[in-house]
Amino acid sequence: MTKPRLPRLLHSVSLAALSAILLAATPGAGTAAEAVGEIRIGFLSQTPEPPPSVANPDEPAADDGLAGATLAIADNNTTGRFLKQSFLLDSVEVPPDGDAAAALRELAGRGDRFVIVDAPGATVEALSKLPEARNLLLLNATAPDDALRGGACAPNLVHVAPSRAMLADALGQYLVKKRWPRWFLVTGRRPEDKLYADAVRRAAKRFGAQIVAEKDWTAESDVNRTAESEIPVFTQTKAYDVLVVADEVGEFGDYLSYRTADPRPVAGTQGLVPTVWHRTHEQWGAAQLQSRFKASAKRPMTARDHNDWTAVRVVGEAAARARTADPDRLIAFIQSPDFTMSAFRGAPLSLRPWDGQLRQPVLLAADRSLVSVSPQEGFLHPRTELDSLGYDQPETLCKTRGKTTP
Amino acid sequence: MTAARFTGKTTGISRAALVAASATILLASAASAQTIYVSNEKDNTLSVIDGKTMAVTDTIKVGKRPRGITLSRDGTQLFICASDDHTVQVFDLASKTVVHNLPSGEDPEQFALSPDGKSLIIANEDSNIVTVVDVPTRKVAFQVDVGVEPEGMDVSPDGRWGVNTSETTSMVHWIDMEKRAVVDNTLVGPRPRYAQFTKDGSQLWVSSEIGGTVSVIDTATRQVRKVVDFHIKGVAKDRIQPVGVKLTDDGRYAFVALGPANHVAVVDAKTFEVKDYLLVGRRVWHLALTPDQKMLYTTNGVSGDVSVIDVDSLKVTKTVKVGRYPWGVAVKG
Numbered sequence: 001m002t003k004p005r006l007p008r009l010l011h012s013v014s015l016a017a018l019s020a021i022l023l024a025a026t027p028g029a030g031t032a033a034e035a036v037g038e039i040r041i042g043f044l045s046q047t048p049e050p051p052p053s054v055a056n057p058d059e060p061a062a063d064d065g066l067a068g069a070t071l072a073i074a075d076n077n078t079t080g081r082f083l084k085q086s087f088l089l090d091s092v093e094v095p096p097d098g099d100a101a102a103a104l105r106e107l108a109g110r111g112d113r114f115v116i117v118d119a120p121g122a123t124v125e126a127l128s129k130l131p132e133a134r135n136l137l138l139l140n141a142t143a144p145d146d147a148l149r150g151g152a153c154a155p156n157l158v159h160v161a162p163s164r165a166m167l168a169d170a171l172g173q174y175l176v177k178k179r180w181p182r183w184f185l186v187t188g189r190r191p192e193d194k195l196y197a198d199a200v201r202r203a204a205k206r207f208g209a210q211i212v213a214e215k216d217w218t219a220e221s222d223v224n225r226t227a228e229s230e231i232p233v234f235t236q237t238k239a240y241d242v243l244v245v246a247d248e249v250g251e252f253g254d255y256l257s258y259r260t261a262d263p264r265p266v267a268g269t270q271g272l273v274p275t276v277w278h279r280t281h282e283q284w285g286a287a288q289l290q291s292r293f294k295a296s297a298k299r300p301m302t303a304r305d306h307n308d309w310t311a312v313r314v315v316g317e318a319a320a321r322a323r324t325a326d327p328d329r330l331i332a333f334i335q336s337p338d339f340t341m342s343a344f345r346g347a348p349l350s351l352r353p354w355d356g357q358l359r360q361p362v363l364l365a366a367d368r369s370l371v372s373v374s375p376q377e378g379f380l381h382p383r384t385e386l387d388s389l390g391y392d393q394p395e396t397l398c399k400t401r402g403k404t405t406p
Numbered sequence: 407m408t409a410a411r412f413t414g415k416t417t418g419i420s421r422a423a424l425v426a427a428s429a430t431i432l433l434a435s436a437a438s439a440q441t442i443y444v445s446n447e448k449d450n451t452l453s454v455i456d457g458k459t460m461a462v463t464d465t466i467k468v469g470k471r472p473r474g475i476t477l478s479r480d481g482t483q484l485f486i487c488a489s490d491d492h493t494v495q496v497f498d499l500a501s502k503t504v505v506h507n508l509p510s511g512e513d514p515e516q517f518a519l520s521p522d523g524k525s526l527i528i529a530n531e532d533s534n535i536v537t538v539v540d541v542p543t544r545k546v547a548f549q550v551d552v553g554v555e556p557e558g559m560d561v562s563p564d565g566r567w568g569v570n571t572s573e574t575t576s577m578v579h580w581i582d583m584e585k586r587a588v589v590d591n592t593l594v595g596p597r598p599r600y601a602q603f604t605k606d607g608s609q610l611w612v613s614s615e616i617g618g619t620v621s622v623i624d625t626a627t628r629q630v631r632k633v634v635d636f637h638i639k640g641v642a643k644d645r646i647q648p649v650g651v652k653l654t655d656d657g658r659y660a661f662v663a664l665g666p667a668n669h670v671a672v673v674d675a676k677t678f679e680v681k682d683y684l685l686v687g688r689r690v691w692h693l694a695l696t697p698d699q700k701m702l703y704t705t706n707g708v709s710g711d712v713s714v715i716d717v718d719s720l721k722v723t724k725t726v727k728v729g730r731y732p733w734g735v736a737v738k739g
Contacts, residue, residue, distance in 0.1 A: 078534055078554045079575035082591040285573060285597070288555050291513075291532055320576065320593065342574070342596045342616035346666075347644035385642055 037325025042112035043091040046119035067297040068305030076316030113327035116311045121145035128154040139311040149355040150397035158356040160311040164199035166390035167274040170362035170374035172203030180241035181209040188247040196246035213237040231259035244268040277306035278365035286344040317341040355398040359386040445472035446729030453728040474516040475734035479523030487514040511537035518559040529556035548586045558601040571598035594621040613648035650692040663690040686713035697739030705732035
């Protein structure tokens with residue numbers, strides 16, 4: 001915080017008087033007998049190197065993700081002052097080819113019982129299987145893999161980021177509501193693109209849309225130079241309403257809009273994007289979080305920042321609600337039906353007991369405007385409309401978690 | 407054609423109700439003419455509604471992002487939180503001009519006036535602070551640290567307590583106005599938005615937007631005594647997001663604005679039972695009662711209008727179009 005706290009007011013209150021006031025306002029001053037409960041939260045991040053073919057005009061910030069976690073620790077501590085709880089972020093960055101297991105052992109060795117994992121799905125899965133992770137709670141902040149919530153699920157692993165199925169369902173509901181049910185699916189060459197495409201196919205089936213055409217993008221040439229000639233030819237196909245693209249690293253998806261043979265919108269990983277956060281989002285108090293984040297990080301909040309913010313807040317909210325700093329009790333409380341929290345997207349977030357996934361609304365955003373928020377009206381669910389996104393209880397492939405109904 | 411058009415205009419309100427409403431308005435205005443002030447958050451304006459004709463008589467440009475508004479005790483001035491100008495504007499009702507600004511701290515959102523009218527206690531949403539301004543001298547009297555995103559504010563009728571709700575911390579902070587310090591905290595449901603003391607000061611009612619509840623807190627113990635829950639047939643539970651609360655002086659009703667559920671709940675303030683849900687405009691947030699307690703006005707952000715509720719019959723009698731995102735409302739009797 002380089003910004004002075006009370007820029008406009010110092011002239012009217014003397015500094016000495018002010019510090020006396022702040023001291024007096026500190027709750028628990030004079031009741032030193034009560035111990036402060038310290039909650040240590042580990043933060044393990046690993047950022048894969050982007051492939052050289054990607055020309056990203058928006059270079060991610062060096063503290064992308066971590067800045068969200070840092071703000072959430074400050075938020076937790078502001079609340080914690082009133083409850084005699086303090087929160088500490090214990091951050092470690094693992095290089096793309098580094099030893100994540102060693103990093104986790106180190107965090108566990110320091111007594112961190114909560115570890116936010118901001119890393120690719122393969123790392124998350126490997127870490128969740130380590131014997132040292134057995135009595136930790138790992139919070140998968142960013143990996144969207146449905147397999148992590150399905151066959152590879154684990155009792156010590158919860159998922160803060162929405163899965164690919166949830167993202168695709170959020171988009172699918174909107175496209176169906178708009179009566180744009182004929183989709184042309186274009187899939188990139190990476191394994192994660194195939195997974196995204198699978199989620200789009202699943203969404204089409206669930207909501208009564210049709211994939212009328214499918215093509216794989218395999219071009220080896222520099223799309224930046226060839227897009228204008230290649231894409232009109234590539235996109236000649238049967239009649240469709242929307243081109244849905246699966247290109248998670250952003251190799252070619254941004255070049256599709258305005259170049260398709262037919263004038264059709266683009267959605268998916270580019271164009272109209274399902275995401276947890278967007279710089280234009282301001283409803284449900286989001287404007288406050290946006291400005292608080294901007295003041296502390298000096299840049300707009302990204303989806304990755306928001307996922308990490310949410311992960312740290314899950315622990316903070318649980319500690320405030322359960323009124324304890326005891327990790328065992330907190331781990332149980334987070335996974336209980338009593339746990340809910342607000343995250344500036346309207347409906348409260350809570351955990352699905354069958355796969356450890358955080359239920360949440362999903363934003364649909366274009367570059368400079370928020371288009372909609374899913375679940376869309378009319379997609380009903382007997383428990384909560386949020387469960388119309390992603391794998392519902394009867395469909396789950398997770399076997400190592402309890403079957404208790406929330 | 408003329409007849410058909412006339413019917414079209416009165417859709418949703420029976421002719422009898424309209425007549426009854428006008429009668430009530432006439433009765434109310436016989437004592438004194440009422441004027442309703444509404445802040446339009448996205449237009450940077452104030453809409454002025456004539457309580458007799460229910461027509462907007464004026465739209466006045468004010469500071470950026472006006473949200474909370476409240477009348478001075480003598481009824482000659484309106485305090486306006488101009489959030490994006492980081493100030494509280496003092497608006498003179500007779501001359502319709504901003505006469506001066508008060509030092510409010512960063513991003514003021516809501517405030518409350520002490521019973522003697524001398525202290526304005528203001529929530530500074532972006533800096534986790536409550537600022538108390540001495541109105542006559544226009545100086546900051548003191549500031550206290552509170553939880554994340556302070557919002558709801560009230561002062562107890564005896565002037566002893568200033569209360570603030572913090573949205574992300576989900577607490578009520580009890581500020582001892584004499585000691586100038588937070589001396590107690592009460593945990594309530596997620597995202598508390600609004601706080602109001604009962605007329606006798608024995609209870610504090612606090613809405614929780616994401617919790618979907620209203621907590622009734624006993625002032626003497628600062629403990630939650632009752633949590634009021636809401637259920638509207640055909641409306642999903644997570645769309646019921648309580649914000650504004652208004653208690654009638656006679657202790658009979660609590661009115662609760664339920665946000666995107668587009669209803670105002672009528673709660674029996676003695677038994678804490680919900681008696682009725684009244685359909686109003688879209689995203690209803692804040693409420694104001696007339697001084698005679700006969701009418702209730704609501705701000706409906708998404709539909710950009712104000713609903714008028716007759717308190718005796720518990721019926722919505724009229725909808726008045728105002729600016730974009732109406733937020734705060736105040737009634738001069």
